[in-house]
Amino acid sequence: MATVELLFSALPEHVRTARLVAAAVARRAGVDEAVLDEVRLAVGEACTRAVSLHQSSGVSAPVKVSLIEDEKKFSIEVGDEAPHANASGPVPAARAGGEPPPAEEPTAEEEDEMGLAVISGLVDDVEVTAGETGGLIRMSWPTTPASVLP
Numbered sequence: 001m002a003t004v005e006l007l008f009s010a011l012p013e014h015v016r017t018a019r020l021v022a023a024a025v026a027r028r029a030g031v032d033e034a035v036l037d038e039v040r041l042a043v044g045e046a047c048t049r050a051v052s053l054h055q056s057s058g059v060s061a062p063v064k065v066s067l068i069e070d071e072k073k074f075s076i077e078v079g080d081e082a083p084h085a086n087a088s089g090p091v092p093a094a095r096a097g098g099e100p101p102p103a104e105e106p107t108a109e110e111e112d113e114m115g116l117a118v119i120s121g122l123v124d125d126v127e128v129t130a131g132e133t134g135g136l137i138r139m140s141w142p143t144t145p146a147s148v149l150p
Contacts, residue, residue: 003069007062010054015047018065022076029069030143039076039141042122046078046137049115053082053135073125075140084130 004025008014022043023036031039043065050063059082066077116137120126125140 004067006065006067008065010051010059010061010063012048012051014063015044015051018047018063019044022065022067025067025069026074026076026141029067029074031074031141032144035141038122042119042126042139043076043078045115045118045122046076046139049112049137050078050080050082050135052111053080053084057082069143072143073140074143075138077136077138079134079136081134083132084135 004021006018006021008018019040023040026036026039027033047063047065053059054061054063059080061081064077064079066075066079068075068077116128119137119139123139123141127136127138129136129138
């Protein structure tokens with residue numbers, strides 16, 4: 001079992017790098033070429049969600065991405081250290097003065113739910129856990145054994 005671990009500061013510009021690294025490691029692990037776009041999109045959504053949670057909660061810890069290569073599957077874990085009010089996601093942030101966000105803007109909770117819905121639509125094997133000390137999204141894809149070269 002090989003594992004690659006990536007830590008990055010919670011800034012949106014680092015999400016692209018995480019997507020590229022995840023796709024490269026997934027390809028090397030034997031994930032079907034036709035699925036690599038799904039891997040990139042799912043990792044992008046999960047990392048964007050983690051960055052957003054860190055920024056809205058004032059968490060300075062890095063976002064952690066683990067790329068795990070097993071015999072028959074490739075897994076990606078995206079972890080955040082932001083406190084979650086409940087298992088479905090964070091409590092939406094109030095604006096200055098306690099005003100709720102305007103109706104046309106999605107709340108943080110709605111954005112979080114949309115991101116999780118996108119991930120669930122892209123990945124058949126996904127598990128989301130969240131608690132007071134952070135959350136974890138674990139996604140897995142089947143792999144095909146690398147062909148042995150003569």
